[in-house]
Amino acid sequence: MSEPAPPMQQRARSASSIGIDQVSRRFAADAVALDDVSLDIQPGEFFTLLGPSGCGKTTLLRLLAGLDQPDSGLIHIGGRSMQGVPPHRRSVNTVFQSYALFPHRNVRENIRFGLEMQRLSAAEISRRIERTAALIGIDKLLERGIDQLSGGQRQRVALARALVNEPDVLLLDEPLSALDAGLRGRLQIELRRLQRQLGMTFVFVTHDQEEAMVMSDRIAVLNHGRLAQIGTPQAIYEKPADEFVARFMGHENLLPIKKSDATGIETPIGRFSGDFAEGAYLLLPPQSLILHRLDQPAAPDCIEAVVDECLYRGGMTEYRLSCSDWPLVATLANQGRPGPAAGDRVRLEVVTRAAAVLQAEGDG
């Protein structure tokens, strides 16, 4: 960090790594929440656990907080084994999905709870509260009751209550899911900036793939308690490991590969020549499909399709197409020219550079 460090930035030095080694957790014989998950989180990383509800992401977060114990496997935080360490002996704090603020305490009393429990001196407590409240922008709310706060304000108080303890790791369990879209977007940026500024390890849980991509250094995608893929947002979006990850990241153009040989692959919409990896599906992200009107000069290697529906999305229009009876989705930036309409025939240019080959679900 080049700029002069404000007091809280000194915490960057103690940001902790997390090691999760073959961790499993089952709640009943047939309800496996986590199945043999191993992953490592770097100190100071913004790490996101992404997946649909019931995929085990919140369970994993609870194991890190110490609110639940794994049935097997080991968890290390900052190199120290967490086996048998109760939540109040871990330098880990959580922002809960429901915020879980104490309604019988006002904002200041909520924030000071963790400091009181650690028996810090009164001077240190008020110093930390003032600093954190200023950092989060709630210094005007300190004397308010919890029931006098808006959703966004509660979210900030919950964040301040966790951050004021200056933990080695901050856990966030879908902290933004209850907020409306605009506020949510602003807080995403703010949280990201805060994490960079503090250099603290953040483990963030969400089911929203866009939120995960915007905020994270790395993402782990979980499916039915198993780790489906781990990587940077770009790697996960552009090179999803399997069909599940691709669909969860919002991809719709997945073409089953019928035959593949040294010179190319065969799909329901035609043959693509090139050097492709082995796999079950060809993924064509929207940016790999370029739409041309029939009357425009044709590029080589184009395939024909019919427009079924046009969905106006502001900056771009989404076209739902049929290509040899196979549904495809392509987009076109709205640049003031009239685009094709429903029923029009179009040509599709496939940029195979931007395409990816992926495995069937669970094979990856």
Added chain:
Amino acid sequence: MPKLARDTQHLLLTVTPGVLCILVFLVLPSLYLMGMAFLTNGPYGLPTLPLSLQAFRELAGFGFLGWSPGNLYTLLRSVWQTLLATLIVTLIAYPAAYYISTRPARWRALMLLAVVVPSWTNQVIRSVGWMNILAPGTPLADFAARLGFIEPQMGLFPSQFAVIIGLVYNFLPFMVLPLYAAFEKLDMAQVEAARDLFASPLSAFRHAVFPQTLPGLMAGVVLVAIPAFGMYVVTELLGGGRSMMIGNLVARQFAQASNWPLGAAGALIMIAVTLIGLKVLRNLGRRLGGDREVVL
């Protein structure tokens, strides 16, 4: 007759029956009682004029033979026995309510029913039941005698012990139910948040569980302590002269001693003590609950 606005008509129609009930069955009798307390007890056992403070003087212990502390003892004993019974009820009901609230749904209903069903039986019958359990020669009495708590051949009743048992047994459901309601909607996330914020299990209970159950606890205390303070049947049947409560004193003045002004004065004192108790409870609730109103 001037035409009333529709709203006013509705108001009169809906509120009048309630107001009349309160007026006829609460306000008027209370005023009657209040007036009675300031009358003089006549030679034939009937309240007569002139107005005087004679009843209150008698209640404080001033009789023909000079001052005796008997009535004051009765009042203090009432307070003491009420506090003790309420404390024991709370100690039993708090863990019980928590336990019931954590059972599977079908068990919860059954266990709550088990708590409530005994109170559908008449208080007298239940007290007689306890007489049979605590009487001389019963296994329980023999056991207590062998441990040296009572003389051999004596029973566990009549005694203050039996009165406390009777009070606890009678009022347990009134503490279990509101506490159960509080535990059932307990926000476990708050408890986990406390644990996450460095609270030991005991501190988490103190700071995250107890405050959430405080309104239920306060409701239970009100529901148990007020009727226990006025208890008459249980003390009459299970207690001897040394465990008499103020309810018995009042009843005796109307039924046997024919000193209605004294009985009325006793009843007024009961109301006063109850109001003071509520005020104390309210202040306590405010202190424990962080300035939130937990008692109405």
